[in-house]
Amino acid sequence: MKNLSIYVHWPWCKSKCPYCDFNSHSYKQYDEDEYIACVLAELDRVYANLHDSQKSQKVCSIYFGGGTPSLMQAKSIGLVIDKIKSLFDLTDNIEISTECNPTSAEAQKMQEFASFGVNRVSIGVQSLRNDLLKFLGREHDASEAMQAIKYAFSAVKNVNFDLIYGLPEQKLEDWQSDLDYALKVGTPHISCYQLTIEKNTAFYNLYKNNKLIMPNVDTQAEFFNYTRKFLMENGYENYEVSNFAKDGFECKHNVNIWQYNSYIGVGAGAHGRYINAHGDYLATQNIKSPSQYVKAIKEKGLAYSKTEVLGNDAISFEMLLLGLRLKQGVNLTHLEEITGQNSDSFMNKQKLDLFLKEGLLEKSGDNLRLTEKSYHLLNQIIEELLV
Ligand SMILES: C[S@@+](CC[C@H](N)C(=O)[O-])C[C@H]1O[C@@H](n2cnc3c(N)ncnc32)[C@H](O)[C@@H]1O
Ligand code: SF4
Structure with missing residues (x-):
């Protein structure tokens, strides 16, 4: 049973970090009650749009992402969870996460969030070195992060x-001490992201003007390989390219999406993918601007800026791209x-056979997956494999 x-998006942060291109807006003022009322109305409306086969599925995960959803009042989180409960059955072991x-x-609110049903907290620690936190434009320092970690636990x-990792001035020892701390406090899940320079960020402008020099590909690979080896030796599974978890602590929300099960995205800028009342696979994207989102929901009930009915080619491409991670x-x-088609028809058969022969891909039961040899070659493999 699928x-x-x-996914529920909270689009505001206290300030905008120079590397971040998520749909997050530094806030002056916002009306939380109004925004949450729109999220609730949107949930009703999307529910009405769903195919019966989707309505009868149980919800296995709710994810409050952002932006900075820890700025929300706990009662708002409670209202959204209650609305979802009124529409859907939930699985017994549902995961409810908040960033x-x-x-x-914000960390002090975690107890309150938990009392409304939140059972997983994802903390944006980023680094435990004050100079690197400053470089990243973060609002917190290392001791505050450590305090927040205690509250979360x-x-x-x-x-x-x-x-x-992969920050310009970062040394492998700095990174090692971040990982050591994560192990010391026993966090069961660690997301390790390589710093990427995204368009429309302050870092992008610096980078373009040679004022921010990024580590080269070999250094980045050295950090990644080191991380993978170190965390795997210490009992973490590298279950997705950037994600490490102890047994049973893989993020259910992300895994469900990567396995190409349906998800609904509500809130400004949220994405979703579900089967609609006509039986089509629909990919949805909401209006990014919080005020325009609110306006659209009030006027039309939905705030899609883009929808696409996915054909077989798009589905197979996305399934392979997500699944192979x-x-x-x-x-x-x-x-x-x-x-409804044979999976061979979406792949270049010659390439598939070659990758299998060379040990760059392997089949295990019904699953096709990367191997130890090809873990870092995902993009090249996808490019060559897909017809
Ligand atoms: C949506 S952010 C939310 C977390 C929360 N707002 C915070 O910053 O603490 C999710 C995570 O993506 C990562 N991230 C965002 N932009 C990134 C970039 N350009 N390169 C690498 N990681 C990035 C950060 O680790 C961040 O914690
Ligand atoms: S990294 Fe987090 S806090 Fe910083 S702007 Fe992005 S979402 Fe907001």
């Missing part, structure tokens, strides 16, 4: 740290069920 996931910025005021046992790979039976 399960459904729900949290590690400033003390006092509220829930499923805690994730986001950490960033996972250690367990992509399930070819699922791909065939969705598209």
Whole structure:
């Protein structure tokens, strides 16, 4: 039985970090009650748009992402969870996550969030070195992050740290000490992101003008390989390219989406993918601007800036792209069920045979997956494999 996931976007942050291109807006003022009322109305409206087969699925994960959803009042989180409960059945072991910025005021709210059902907290630690935090334009310092981590663990046992590596002045020892700290406090999940320079960010302008010099590809690879080896030796599974978890602590929300199950995205700029009342696979994207989002919901009930009915080619491409990121790979039976076509028809047969022969891909039961040899070659493999 397939399960459904729900993503709820909170689009505001205290300030905009210079590397971030997420849909996050530095706030002057906003009306939280109005925004949440729109999210609730949108959930009703999207529910009405769903195919019956989707309405009968259980919700296995709710993810409050941002932006900085830890700025929300706990009662708002409660209202959204209650609305979802009124529409759908939930799985017994549903995962309800909130991203949290590690400033003390927000971290102290974690207990309250937990009392409304949140059982997983993802903290944007980024680094535990004050000079690097400053470089990243963060609002918190290392001691505040450590305090936030304590608060998070006092509220829930499923805690994730986001950490960033590959910063210009970062040494492997700096990174090692971040990872050591994560191990010392026993966080069961660690997301390790390589710093990427995204368009429309302050870092992009610096980078373009040679004022920010990024580490070269070999250094980045050295950090990645080191991280993978170190965390795997210490009991973490590298279950997705950037994600490491102890057994049973993989992020259910992301895994469900990467396995190409349906998800609904509500809130400004949120994405979704579900089967609509006509039986089409629909990819949705909401208006990014919070005020325009609110206006559209009030006027029309929905705030899509873009929708696309996905054909078999788009589905197979996305399924392979997402599924191959996972250690367990992509399930070819699922791909065939969705598209009604043989999975071979989406792949270059010669390339597939060659990659299998060379040990760059392997089949395990119904799953096709990358191997130890090809883990870092995902993009090249996809490019050559897809017809
Ligand atoms: C949506 S952000 C939310 C977390 C929360 N707002 C915070 O910053 O603490 C999710 C994560 O993406 C990562 N991230 C964002 N932009 C990035 C970039 N350009 N390169 C690498 N990681 C990035 C950061 O680790 C961040 O914690
Ligand atoms: S990294 Fe987090 S806090 Fe910084 S702007 Fe992006 S979403 Fe906001």
